[in-house]
Amino acid sequence: MSTDANKDGAAARHGFREFDRRSFLKYAGAAALAGATLKKWPAVAGPFTGADFERLIPADKKLDPAWVKSLFERGQPTTYRGAELEKIGMPVGGLCTGQLYLGGDGRLWHWDIFNLPQEPPFVSTAGPNYANPPKPASPIDQGFALKVTVGGKAHVRTLDSQGFNREHIAFRGQYPIGFIEYRDPSLPVMVSLEAFSPFIPLNVPDSSLPATLLRYTVKNTGAEPVEIELAGWLENAVCLGSGRPGRGQRRNRVLREAGLTMTHSTAEPLAEPERPAARPPVVFETFEHGYGQWEAAGKALGTEPASGALEGQQPVSGFAGKKLVNTFLGGDGPTGKLTSPPFKIERRYIAFLIGGGKHAGRACMNLLVDGKVVRTATGNNEERLDWREWDVSEFAGRLAKLEIVDNASEPWGHINVDQIVFTDDPMSARGPLEAQEDFGSMGLAILGEAGGVFAVARLPSEPAEVLFAAGADAVESEAVSPFGRKLTGAVGRKIRLAPGAEGEAVFVVAWYFPGLLRKAIGALQDIEKLRRHYAKRFTSAAAVARYVAANFERLAGQTRLWNRTWFDSTLPFWFLERTFIPVCMLATSACFQFDNGRFYAFEGVYCCRGTCQHVWNYAHSVARLFPELERDLRERTDFGAAWHEDGATDYRGECGRSVAHDGQCGIILRAWREHQMSPDDRFLRAKWPQIRRSVEYLINCDADENGLLEGRQYNTLDAAWFGPMAWISSFYLAALRAAEAMALEMSDQEFAARCARIAARGSEELVKQLYNGEYFIHRPDPKNPKATNTNDGCHIDQLMGQAWALQVGLPRITPVPQTLSALRAIWKYNFTPDVGPFREKTPIKGGRWYAMAGEGGVVMTTFPRGGAESATGQGGFAHYFNEVWTGQEHQLAAHMIWEGLVEEALVITRILHDRHHAARRNPFNEVECSDHYARAMASHGSFLAACGYEHHGPKGHLGFAPRISPENFRAPFTAAEGWGTFAQRRDGGVQTEILAMAWGRLRLRTLAFAKPANQPLRAVKITFRGKDVGAVLGVRNHRVLITLDQELILEAGERLEITLG
Secondary structure: OEEOOOOOHHHHOOEOOOOOOOOOHHHOOOHHHHHHHHOOOOEOEOOOOHHHHOOOOOOOOOEOHHHHHHOOOOOOOOEEEHHHHHHOEEEOOOOOOOEEEEEOOOOEEEEEOOOOOOOOOOOOOOOHHHHOOOOOOOOOOEEEEEEEEEOOEEEEEEOOOOOOOHHHEEEEEEOOEEEEEEEOOOOOEEEEEEEEOOOOOOOHHHHOOOEEEEEEEEEEOOOOOEEEEEEEEEEOOOOOOOOOOOOEEEEEEEEEEOOEEEEEEEEEEOOOOOOOOOOOOEEEEOOEOEOOOOEEEEOOOOOOOEOOOOOOOOOOOOOOOOOEEEOOOOOOOOOEEEEOOOEEOOOOEEEEEEEEOOEOOOEEEEEEEOOEEEEEEOOOOEEEEEEEEEEOHHHOOOEEEEEEEEOOOOOOOOEEEEEEEEEOOOOOOOOOHHHOOOOOEEEEEEEOOOOOEEEEOOOOOOHHHHHHHHHHOOOOOEEEEEOOOOOEEEEEEEEEEOOOOEEEEEEEEEEEOOOOOHHHHOOOOOOOOOOEHHHHOOOOHHHHHHHHHHOHHHHHHHHHHHHHHHHOOOOOHHHHHHHHHHHHHHHOOOEEEEOOOOEEEOOEOOEOOOOOHHHHOOOOHHHHHOHHHHHHHHHHHHHHHOEOOOOOEOOOHHHOOOOOHHHHHHHHHHHHHHHHOOOOOHHHHHHHHHHHHHHHHHHHOOOOOOOOOOOOEEOOOOOEEOOOEHHHHHHHHHHHHHHHHHHHHOOOHHHHHHHHHHHHHHHHHHHHHHEOOOOEOEOOOOOOOOOOOOOOOEEOOOOHHHHHHHHOOOOOOOOHHHHHHHHHHHHHHHEEOOHHHHHHHOOOOOOOOOOOOOOOEEOOEEOOOOOHHHOOOOOOOHHHHHOOOHHHHHHHHHHHHHHOOHHHHHHHHHHHHHHOOOOOOOOOOOOOOOOOOHHHHHHHHHHHHHHOOEEEOOOOEEEEOOOOOOOEEEEEEEOOOEEEEEEEEEEOOEEEEEEEEEEEEEEEEEEEEOOOOOOOOOOEEEEEOOEEEOEEEEEEOOEEEEEEEEEEEEEOOOEEEEEEO
16 A cells, blocks of 8 residues: 555545446556556545536536645655555666666666667557556666574565565655665564665756665664674676677676775677688668569558658658658558568578567568568667568578568558668677677675675675675685676675664665667767767776765765755645656656767657657756756757758757747747756857747748748647647747847847737737637648648647746736636546546547546547547547647646646646556656656646746846745745755735755845735845845736845855845
8 A cells, every 4th residue: 555645534535436337448458457456546536427428528527625625735755565566667877877767665677778779668659658567677687685683593585575575665756766664573673775866956967877876774673683784786787788608708896995895897808719701791672673573562562662751751761772661651541561572591680671660460571481470570669760680590591581561550550671681790789899889887886994895796696595695705806707697796784783773785886888779869960979978977887886985975965955855845745746756757768968968868768769849848847957958959959950041940850850830939938948047148149049040930930920820830749730729829929929038138129029029919819810718729721621630629738838938937928818718628628537438439539548547637639619520630640639648737737827726737737646656557657658758847847836936047036926825835946056945934914935045056136926915015124144135126027026236146055034024
């Protein structure tokens, strides 16, 4: 069971009752999971009948008032136990260093640090890990164990659910720190674990270490002294993929240095014996001259190979020459098959380029021997082609055929194939061992002085069985094993504890794999030269461990300081947990930083290359916690490699050379945000010419300059829409307002005036043309009847531009009355306590499952006034309308909080939070197209809205207007150069504000706060360093504006107190 913010009585009602209707388990295999877990949780809404869902989504949500009330309460941190532990995977590596999970029982798993291709389900672009969460698995042998000796009797336990009953293990995940407690009634000790990688906002280098720290604390709870041994082991997995037997060997060395004992793992090549010269490769097919003797059947192949992407298809890359097989002809619907002439197998490998859909047996390439499929390969739901190979040595001398099959008609129902080669050398792992992407080093260290420490370079057999005996006899300080044989080292510490005493051991898992899985990343500038960022700082895993050891107190102390600062708030624990969790994406294989300083990211883990603009438009966490990374995206990518002289920007950088109009609008707003999160105006001054040109590009798409975009508008729903729509036009208007603000700061009054004029007219036209009296809509262009559209539908993102404007302090885009009406309409028509009936009855069929039957959520688009029958268009992407995307839900919730609809926002966010309860799936993984999806970082926007936060670093401005418990409010804040805590208290007509700096510094010239409208403003008193500070009072945007007589700089540990009366 788990405990959380709503533990007691009605407040514990965080689940859903099964409704009185037929089962919805048919919707997806994993719906059985929902049915199983929901039965034990009381309802937060209902009961419902079929009549409630006659219009697909009930207008009356029938929410339990006690449950709603509990959403505002502080509560307690969420703690998981028992069966809930098995799905947990919290990232605990450094930012942009790979992906290493902490499991609910304390095991480290997943281990994607070696730059190796990942197996399903971790590479799918259909987001299967929501419906079917993966169980913990590891490609290597690693773990920790405890030995307790009391009264002459020894007890050994592995520190996981194998060694402890999982009912006696408690997990509390407050990213970036995971806390675990182990208890065993038969042992006189309690063990606690604190696991993390250093995470210090505004300090990217120290937050990007390829290392995980694990601090185990043991307390003697008995009446007798006990002897404790804590130890860990780690398999040498260097060259995990490329280490074929006979090619090299692995080596472990024990390093004993001041403050550090470590088993350091490396690999090295062996001198290869002379062998006969390899037979030259045979290029079997390039498709440069048509299909030749291949037999084509079905409409998907056409009459000749394709020259790249076909109509309606995303960019296709990675093929050789000018032609390839591409079965997207006519979209994903048509089917077909292409069969090769027979050939004799005379080389060990068949290598080929393949991309497209991932539908085993239906969209694939097969090898047939004697008419039977003996090998098969699919794409990875990506248009890029990558090298794959089959070892066919067992079929040497036999006749075979290849067949390229497209028998799939759903999304990604096509296959791309090119360049088929017969070879004796695999296309992967070519070149010297040192050049392999998984070459490097790794190690396990224990920190502190050498007293009581033991280490061994080689464990003889299963680690947990021999670990402590091997430590006692440890004499082997170096060991070597050839590839193909396991080599495992270990370190540990002995501690004697008196009754009631505590002792600890701090372990560091460090790695150094500076290469990149280049074929997954894409065709970036200088991709063949790039390496991971840490290659510039360190030379080995040992060097990483030394840095951690030398700076441990600072690194650990500042990480804990941030953790305390974030959670030391009056906001509900559950809200703080959920709004912060998505930033853990930075510590997954979705994000990279290269040795040239460039930040690069997928949409999710290995999903969709190019730091996609219109997905990252939703993400706010990185900009507020590590703003230099977002500035780098603007400088090096959007207004760098992706930028064209006419102002157009490629929405996927080098990986997608075309404009997405929502992405183009977004980078203007993001440039304004990045300027606000800068300490000075150097960023804006350097990039203003490109920003201005990119705004002009958007204005040129608005031919009559009426503020509405009307032509082709490619967007995040993977299709080009036509005609004015509130969603993208509101985004365009917000971009114009951001451009106006930047132009004024750059003394470009003429351009500022032009942007302001268009924006003002656009706000009027938005209401005049696109407001239907209840919400904002899309007017499709009749000249493009086959384009996807929402026409009269109620779309979740219809006012995304207004939401952005509120967060970054811009003038309103839409009037308050119409805005509130639209938000309430989304609540009425799109939010449902159970998506099951909607998915059963909606006229547009299909869609992926990111909210199962029995789970609540906000559906992307509904059609309460009709129009679904004309919305689908071509391309097969209208099924998105049925889906529930957490990033959109967070964006909506943030907007609702800004506009005062706090209760509705908290309901939406809490329902989302409960969908990610560990009883159902991994709480730390908000899935969309793939794992740890960037759009989910819209969650930080909800936190900012709850604080009423505003900041302008270059101007030295900071402001707050809390939306939740403003009479007694406390929450963390980040600014351009530092972070700390803001507190507000209202008492007897006096309002007190306190800014307390925890890290860095804060430069202030102006401050703004909200004050109750019925309380007159009489005076202000400001105290800093024990002295009064002079200031001038004013009012701006309904907030009290305080202009200081002189600039103040708050350093870490200092506080500023303001009293308004």
